[in-house]
Amino acid sequence: MPELSWGELAIRLAVAVGLSGAIGLERELRERAAGLRTHMLVGAGAALFTIVSGYGWADFLGGGAGVTFDPTRIAAQVVTGIGFLGAGAIIRHRLSVRGLTTAAGLWVAAAIGMACGAGYFEGALIATGIVLVGLGPLRWIERQALPRSRSSRVVARVDLRPGASVAPVLDALLALGARTSRVELEDDDDRRRVVQVEADVPAGSSTAVLDRLGALEAVTRVSLDE
DSSP, rough: OOOHHHHHHHHHHEEEEEEEEEHHHHHHHOOOSSHHHHHHHHHHHHHHHHHHHHHHGGGSSSSSSTOOOOOOHHHHHHHHHHHHHHHHTTTEETTTEEOOOHHHHHHHHHHHHHHHHOOOOHHHHHHHHHHHHHHTTHHHHHHHOOOOOOOOEEEEEEEEOOOSSSSHHHHHHTTTEEEEEEEEEEEEEEEEEEEEEEEEEETTTTTHHHHHHHHHHTTEEEEEEE
């Protein structure tokens, strides 16, 4: 029965936390539901499950005749079990679904943690690099390469002066070819109006949306979440 030293155990868990945390940091910077700490916990948990599955049963196998051992039995359950956590990151509103990328990130963070727990650091490092490229540069390449006729779902948060009308904001979006699906308006304690608009805008027009809304007289601040 193979054994794992304290040093090797610490290295595997630390690498799992570091690599899965790198993916979580990217999600944190984009202000997604599952960020740095969530991905770190997923990676550490998956690594520990894998370590326990492969090395945690030496005391039970000492001299027991007929005792069978499958080092993949516990680790295999992580693959399906992580789906419940990923489902919590997915948000469905009407015909749109958001959070699929974050859920997939949690799933791959678990896979990276399992690879680290098994000592397969090469695979974990390569997978982390591929994921970070997919979440970063590949996102930009996708936007540039795909036809401009495609639309993307955005949520615009617009701060208005007290008592200002929402109509100019909606008119500006309409002029840019946007299709509005949801509008929320509230007056906060700082004597300002905050409107959140969810809309489908032509692909590549995010900068134009920010410029057009920011140029309105009644608007004091604009932020866009894609």
